[in-house]
Amino acid sequence: MRYSVTSHANTSALTSALTSAATSDRPPLTHSDPQPIVSSDMESRRKHYSLLIVDDTPDNVDLLRRYLMRFKKFRISSAENGQIALDSLRDRPLDDRPDLILMDVVMPQLNGFETYRAIKVLYPDWDVPIIFMTGLSDLSSKLEGLELGAVDYIIKPFQKEEVLARIELQLRLLDLTRQLRAKNEQLEREITERQRVETALKDANLELARLATIDGLTQVANRRCFDEVISKEWARLADESRPLSLVLCDVDYFKRFNDFYGHQAGDDCLVRVARALQDSTRRATDLVARYGGEEFAVLLPETDLSRAEEAIYRLRFAVESLMIPHAQSDASEWVTVSLGVACQVPKLGQTPQNLIAAADSALYEAKQQGRNTYCARYLTDDRCGE
Numbered sequence: 256m257r258y259s260v261t262s263h264a265n266t267s268a269l270t271s272a273l274t275s276a277a278t279s280d281r282p283p284l285t286h287s288d289p290q291p292i293v294s295s296d297m298e299s300r301r302k303h304y305s306l307l308i309v310d311d312t313p314d315n316v317d318l319l320r321r322y323l324m325r326f327k328k329f330r331i332s333s334a335e336n337g338q339i340a341l342d343s344l345r346d347r348p349l350d351d352r353p354d355l356i357l358m359d360v361v362m363p364q365l366n367g368f369e370t371y372r373a374i375k376v377l378y379p380d381w382d383v384p385i386i387f388m389t390g391l392s393d394l395s396s397k398l399e400g401l402e403l404g405a406v407d408y409i410i411k412p413f414q415k416e417e418v419l420a421r422i423e424l425q426l427r428l429l430d431l432t433r434q435l436r437a438k439n440e441q442l443e444r445e446i447t448e449r450q451r452v453e454t455a456l457k458d459a460n461l462e463l464a465r466l467a468t469i470d471g472l473t474q475v476a477n478r479r480c481f482d483e484v485i486s487k488e489w490a491r492l493a494d495e496s497r498p499l500s501l502v503l504c505d506v507d508y509f510k511r512f513n514d515f516y517g518h519q520a521g522d523d524c525l526v527r528v529a530r531a532l533q534d535s536t537r538r539a540t541d542l543v544a545r546y547g548g549e550e551f552a553v554l555l556p557e558t559d560l561s562r563a564e565e566a567i568y569r570l571r572f573a574v575e576s577l578m579i580p581h582a583q584s585d586a587s588e589w590v591t592v593s594l595g596v597a598c599q600v601p602k603l604g605q606t607p608q609n610l611i612a613a614a615d616s617a618l619y620e621a622k623q624q625g626r627n628t629y630c631a632r633y634l635t636d637d638r639c640g641e
């Protein structure tokens with residue numbers, strides 16, 4: 256006669272099992288093997304596999320226990336039915352749960368299939384291999400057990416040697432799975448660490464690159480950065496036939512300032528002037544650089560001379576607005592700047608040297624005119640002219 260155990264028959268039993276397993280305060284009713292199977296020290300525990308046999312037929316449990324104990328590598332506990340098994344699992348810490356469960360199917364209270372479902376609901380992250388053992392040999396029962404997710408299905412009456420072989424096969428798979436998981440976790444840790452190091456290295460390189468282009472005192476671009484940028488802008492604007500303006504800017508009577516107020520005050524003055532110049536530029540492509548000593552360069556791509564002169568008003572106003580006292584200046588009671596500006600539409604095959612020389616010449620002229628002023632040059636194709 257066909258005898259199939261299905262989950263539909265005992266839905267209320269499963270519900271009460273889940274409730275009981277989740278909330279019961281009763282001590283676990285499972286009876287562990289009365290004789291110690293192995294040494295209880297942690298080292299030996301790690302070398303052994305923990306098996307849970309769930310079966311309502313004591314003879315089956317005893318037969319299996321006696322046979323398996325011979326191999327000195329199993330710790331065996333047992334439960335008389337599914338409910339008792341769930342109660343015992345509830346009270347076990349994660350690292351003390353069985354490595355494998357041998358589960359009878361036909362049992363009172365909670366059958367094997369229902370117990371399996373309850374375990375999956377209660378411990379969704381616990382991937383314990385479960386082998387069903389049953390006298391139900393019909394195909395549909397077998398299929399139901401395997402479809403549930405059981406790793407194997409043993410028909411009673413069983414050959415204990417076959418049970419051992421199937422257990423060992425599952426434990427080997429379990430070991431391999433654990434090794435793979437450990438290696439994956441190690442790999443993930445290594446990847447995370449490598450990403451962390453790569454990010455740190457990238458940040459350090461960015462900082463190095465930034466430091467290589469920044470003037471240490473004033474924190475605006477340094478001369479090297481200026482030389483690179485003007486060359487690039489020269490080539491770009493030559494391609495586009497658009498103007499490039501260059502302002503050279505000198506702090507008036509800076510040597511007197513240093514001598515009178517001291518070098519620390521001189522450095523502070525340069526820092527504040529540099530920041531004022533930087534703050535008065537408007538576009539990302541505008542570049543303020545420390546050109547040397549107390550001299551700054553302001554590169555204004557795509558800027559014709561009239562717009563460059565507007566920029567000069569902003570630059571001068573920004574510096575004067577700092578109102579840094581300069582008792583030794585003949586130009587003002589505050590720190591001021593003299594400026595020379597030159598503008599040119601770059602030509603392919605030429606260098607920016609003429610533009611730089613023209614700005615320098617204009618600056619010299621501004622100084623000749625008494626400082627705290629500016630002069631401008633516009634360079635055409637065939638001549639340099641004012």
Ligand SMILES: [Mg+2]
Nearest residue numbers: 311359361362
């Ligand atoms: Mg049974």
